[in-house]
Amino acid sequence: MKDKLDNFVSGSRPSAFVIFIIMIMLSIMIVSSKSAQAEDRHAANGKLVYDKYCVGCHGVKGDGKGAAAVNLLIKPRDLTQGLFKFKSTLAGSLPTDDDLKNSITNGLSPSSMPSFKFVPEDEKDDLVAYIKTLSPKWNIKTATKEFLKPTIPDFVGTKASIATGKKIYEERCVFCHGQDGVRDNVKFHLSWNDENSTDYTRPADFRYKTIKRGARVEDIYLSITIGVDGTPMPSFNETLSENDRWNLTSYVLSVMGKERR
Ligand code: HEC
Numbered sequence: 001m002k003d004k005l006d007n008f009v010s011g012s013r014p015s016a017f018v019i020f021i022i023m024i025m026l027s028i029m030i031v032s033s034k035s036a037q038a039e040d041r042h043a044a045n046g047k048l049v050y051d052k053y054c055v056g057c058h059g060v061k062g063d064g065k066g067a068a069a070v071n072l073l074i075k076p077r078d079l080t081q082g083l084f085k086f087k088s089t090l091a092g093s094l095p096t097d098d099d100l101k102n103s104i105t106n107g108l109s110p111s112s113m114p115s116f117k118f119v120p121e122d123e124k125d126d127l128v129a130y131i132k133t134l135s136p137k138w139n140i141k142t143a144t145k146e147f148l149k150p151t152i153p154d155f156v157g158t159k160a161s162i163a164t165g166k167k168i169y170e171e172r173c174v175f176c177h178g179q180d181g182v183r184d185n186v187k188f189h190l191s192w193n194d195e196n197s198t199d200y201t202r203p204a205d206f207r208y209k210t211i212k213r214g215a216r217v218e219d220i221y222l223s224i225t226i227g228v229d230g231t232p233m234p235s236f237n238e239t240l241s242e243n244d245r246w247n248l249t250s251y252v253l254s255v256m257g258k259e260r261r
């Protein structure tokens, strides 16, 4: 046995085992460089789609300074900062690919960010791959990935739930979002802009019926639970119980004139 081992370690010809290990390592390198190439190809396609549909607002460099941006009240996102408002991940984390696709597919009405429902699914994947090349934040492997996928409880939308939600709304939300959802002319700076910026954020006005993340029950719940990064909209994950966040969802839906869907 000892002889065999010596032979193995110091033998002049490489043993079958060593060759085997080298081949495994080579194939891992080939597979990972292939997947890096595929990722590059997606991002390169994504840039073509971006130059067609997004560049006019988000700018050649993705910094939000497209030609149309000067005329917009709510400025296009500077995608080079890697900071996003609408995510299913906790406050301060990067969004998931699906979160980005959701904003691209549905748009962010009432801001000028249009809906790109007509763009084929694979082109949206490519857009996401391209967006992820615009900020170095996406290279930090630990930055994200824990996301919430809420299940809607049965009581959402009931009279009792709306009434409880209204009470909490009046204590916790009214001074920003206004009585009965009728917002005063309040505006705030975005935390990621400097103080000379004219890009303000205004609390959502629920009478408009369209809100940016979307008007599905779980969209409203996610905004209340996670907050809206960059804006004073807090995360109520730790300060309100899960049931109360659903009761608030019932109330916000009722102000929007929407039934539970
Ligand atoms: C007409 C102008 C306009 C066009 C065209 C446009 N956007 Fe936007 N986009 C905006 C505005 C304005 C915002 C900021 C909305 C806000 O913060 O309320 C935004 C925000 C975003 C966000 C950030 C979402 C978040 O969670 O913070 C992403 C991602 C985005 N746009 C991607 C795209 C992509 C990809 C395209 C092209 C397919 C595109 N946009 C085309 C105006 C535009």
Ligand code: HEC
Pocket (backbone or CB within 6 Å): 085, 168, 169, 172, 173, 174, 175, 176, 177, 188, 201, 202, 203, 204, 211, 212, 213, 214, 219, 220, 223, 224, 228, 231, 232, 233, 234, 236, 248, 252
């Ligand atoms: C300190 C001010 C402030 C408080 C308090 C506050 N919000 Fe907000 N909220 C905002 C701002 C600002 C935005 C808009 C962010 C944007 O679109 O730029 C917002 C956005 C939202 C949205 C997302 C709307 C969308 O466009 O998708 C929901 C839902 C919401 N708030 C519900 C609530 C509820 C319910 C409460 C109370 C539990 C609350 N907010 C408390 C400031 C506040």
